Amino acid sequence: MSAGVLDPRAAAADPWRPRVVRVLGAREEIAARGATRAVVTLQLERDGLAWRPGQFFEAGVWGAGEIPISISSPSGLDAPVHLTVRAAGTVSSLLARRAPGEAVSLRGPMGNGFPLEAWEGQDLLFVAGGIGLAPLRGLLWEVLLRRERYGRIVLLHGARSPHDLLYPWQWDDWRARGVEMRLAVDRGDGEWERHADPPRIVGFLTTLFPLVDLDPARSVAILCGPPIMIKVSCEELARRRGWPEARLVATLERHMKCGIGKCGHCLVVDRWVCMDGPVFRYDELRAMDRIEPPW
């Protein structure tokens, strides 16, 4: 057997070979309630892994399968790998129930990630619908580690109800580091209406756009959420609010299998979302959309 096979770093670089890491901690972000599925953040052994924000792992449970999950912690910090998982179906539910000490398999990191070096000196607008905040959290955290390199940071986060908003325990810390937060929920409750801090509304995420006073010519908007949210938000920002299409960047969650351009599950026109993406500019998405909807 060659030395490379035993080297965990060599194993990490091999996209075919899952590596097995232990769960260090698990935090319930959103409890299952009514139509809401449980959302859990797993903290996993780092084991020498490095990644770009916006990349993902194929995360698996032996005997059940593996699924793509975005990395929601920064590589630039010597901290565990964070995966925020919504219990949507078979594999994600098993992952969300993993307890400290139990094993998870990881292949990757995969995908292109966000070009955050190219955005230095720019204002950043984060637009996150529901669990779409999970991949953007990794990016936001990475940006906050280099806060002085970026201009204003505005975060719009929306969900179906106040109960479905993600990471409320981190909001005060983000705001203390200069993140301007605005919240939207489809349905409020008595408690929601009693608070005005962070500023909040009842309505779709797009109804927060008039509150954004960034200059589109020197800003980048980064979007993640349900496909319809991304489509409608990009259209609104580009057509009604003057954002150049190349300054709108979205990360897609297409159905995937292999994650390495072999199975064709994620193919849109001539682009592999798993390798060419999952991060695309809106002008790229529009070019695909003329032939086949990428949403």
Ligand SMILES: Cc1cc2nc3c(=O)[nH]c(=O)nc-3n(C[C@H](O)[C@H](O)[C@H](O)COP(=O)(O)OP(=O)(O)OC[C@H]3O[C@@H](n4cnc5c(N)ncnc54)[C@H](O)[C@@H]3O)c2cc1C
């Ligand atoms: C690049 C990428 C990053 C992702 N990041 C995260 C993340 O950080 N956290 C997270 O919770 N989920 C994330 N997802 C979605 C996650 O991969 C799916 O929820 C998962 O594949 C469902 O698998 P399952 O076996 O649990 O459910 P299944 O039994 O396969 O399906 C359960 C339900 O989920 C739907 N579904 C399956 N795959 C997807 C998908 N890709 N997008 C939307 N719906 C799907 C099915 O149609 C079905 O209705 C990401 C997907 C991609 C492609």
Ligand code: FES
């Ligand atoms: S997931 Fe297999 S080709 Fe992209």
